[in-house]
Amino acid sequence: MKVIAALFSIVLGVVLLVAANDLPIWGDPESPVSVHLSSYFIEHSVEQTSVPNFVTAVLADYRGYDTMFETAVIFCAGITVMTILRRSHRLRKKNVPPRPVREGQDIIICSAARLIVPMMQLFALYVLAHGHHSPGGGFQGGVIFGASFILLALAYDLKTVLSRLKEKTMMLVSGLGVLVYAGIGVLCLFLGGNFLDYSRLASILQVTEIEARSHGILGVEVGVALTVTCIMLSLYADLASGGEMDEGL
Amino acid sequence: MADFIQALLGHYNNWAFILLLMIGFYAMIAKNNLIKKVIGMSIFQTAIILFYVSMAVKKNSTIPILDHGHGAVEHAIDVAAYASPLPHVLMLTAIVVGVATLGVALAIIQKIHRTYDTIEEDEIMEIIAQ
Numbered sequence: 001m002k003v004i005a006a007l008f009s010i011v012l013g014v015v016l017l018v019a020a021n022d023l024p025i026w027g028d029p030e031s032p033v034s035v036h037l038s039s040y041f042i043e044h045s046v047e048q049t050s051v052p053n054f055v056t057a058v059l060a061d062y063r064g065y066d067t068m069f070e071t072a073v074i075f076c077a078g079i080t081v082m083t084i085l086r087r088s089h090r091l092r093k094k095n096v097p098p099r100p101v102r103e104g105q106d107i108i109i110c111s112a113a114r115l116i117v118p119m120m121q122l123f124a125l126y127v128l129a130h131g132h133h134s135p136g137g138g139f140q141g142g143v144i145f146g147a148s149f150i151l152l153a154l155a156y157d158l159k160t161v162l163s164r165l166k167e168k169t170m171m172l173v174s175g176l177g178v179l180v181y182a183g184i185g186v187l188c189l190f191l192g193g194n195f196l197d198y199s200r201l202a203s204i205l206q207v208t209e210i211e212a213r214s215h216g217i218l219g220v221e222v223g224v225a226l227t228v229t230c231i232m233l234s235l236y237a238d239l240a241s242g243g244e245m246d247e248g249l
Numbered sequence: 250m251a252d253f254i255q256a257l258l259g260h261y262n263n264w265a266f267i268l269l270l271m272i273g274f275y276a277m278i279a280k281n282n283l284i285k286k287v288i289g290m291s292i293f294q295t296a297i298i299l300f301y302v303s304m305a306v307k308k309n310s311t312i313p314i315l316d317h318g319h320g321a322v323e324h325a326i327d328v329a330a331y332a333s334p335l336p337h338v339l340m341l342t343a344i345v346v347g348v349a350t351l352g353v354a355l356a357i358i359q360k361i362h363r364t365y366d367t368i369e370e371d372e373i374m375e376i377i378a379q
Binding site for chain 2: 005006008009016020021031037055059063070080084133135235242243
């Protein structure tokens with residue numbers, strides 16, 4: 001079996017290596033990747049959306065549908081993991097394998113975590129809000145925010161985190177994130193534009209249509225960050241405790 | 250032959266991704282442990298992300314963020330000075346979906362372990378065959 005597998009992967013590698021010769025040379029500015037759509041985005045995204053970070057502009061405006069369903073996919077993954085691992089009260093009483101007892105907490109790790117966590121959360125908000133001008137945005141900010149909770153769960157235990165952020169709240173907020181994203185899209189629809197056409201928000205926000213696109217992007221990024229934060233913590237909580245929501249790892 | 254070698258040397262970014270792809274592919278087929286299979290899947294995924302991001306590179310270009318910030322519209326924008334944003338966007342979403350699928354995969358493995366008390370593939374097959 002292993003020999004066949006090795007043979008298969010070597011054949012795959014050789015085929016790809018030969019095929020890769022037809023790809024453009026690395027770093028070629030005239031390669032097909034760089035000349036069609038990408039150059040349009042680079043030339044026009046600032047005048048059309050007033051967002052200097054092309055990646056953010058493409059992510060949340062030109063490809064807004066993609067990102068919306070991306071957020072929905074993450075939400076679905078969170079729900080799926082919960083459905084697979086959580087057990088009903090009736091089932092939990094019988095047939096639960098004993099979980100390893102957690103050793104005492106380490107004071108150095110706890111103190112360090114207590115110092116780092118607020119900084120991380122502040123930085124996450126900065127990454128989220130500054131995504132228009134620097135690398136960042138909803139996904140990145142949300143992941144950092146979620147990681148701060150996971151750090152807390154690792155340093156103390158899962159119960160400490162879940163007593164501050166209930167599982168029910170977590171799932172509600174992650175649903176709310178998708179709702180914020182889709183809601184902004186529907187709002188644009190009601191204001192007479194297409195779905196996710198942020199320029200229609202100009203009449204509400206009292207800014208020009210181009211600035212309205214920038215603000216609309218920030219709005220949907222907040223929605224993405226809410227979902228990603230809660231789903232990251234929810235995935236960790238479910239996986240680390242085997243769906244029992246006890247002390248965790 | 251010399252042309253072929255010359256062409257190979259011009260594509261050394263592809264070597265890395267092909268090597269990672271092979272490692273991931275091998276792990277997915279040959280490994281018996283389900284966690285190792287998932288690790289192989291992650292390596293495979295990383296190879297594809299690396300491939301896309303390396304395609305976005307242009308020589309002598311910088312990150313795809315406009316230098317001047319606001320009020321830069323009046324300047325002409327030099328397209329060759331910025332890496333293409335589109336592959337970065339595609340991979341940004343792919344990474345996040347990768348985390349989500351990894352979570353689901355690990356949850357399924359935990360469930361399998363709960364049911365069969367093992368995550369070795371051949372042992373599971375034996376238990377199913379009984």
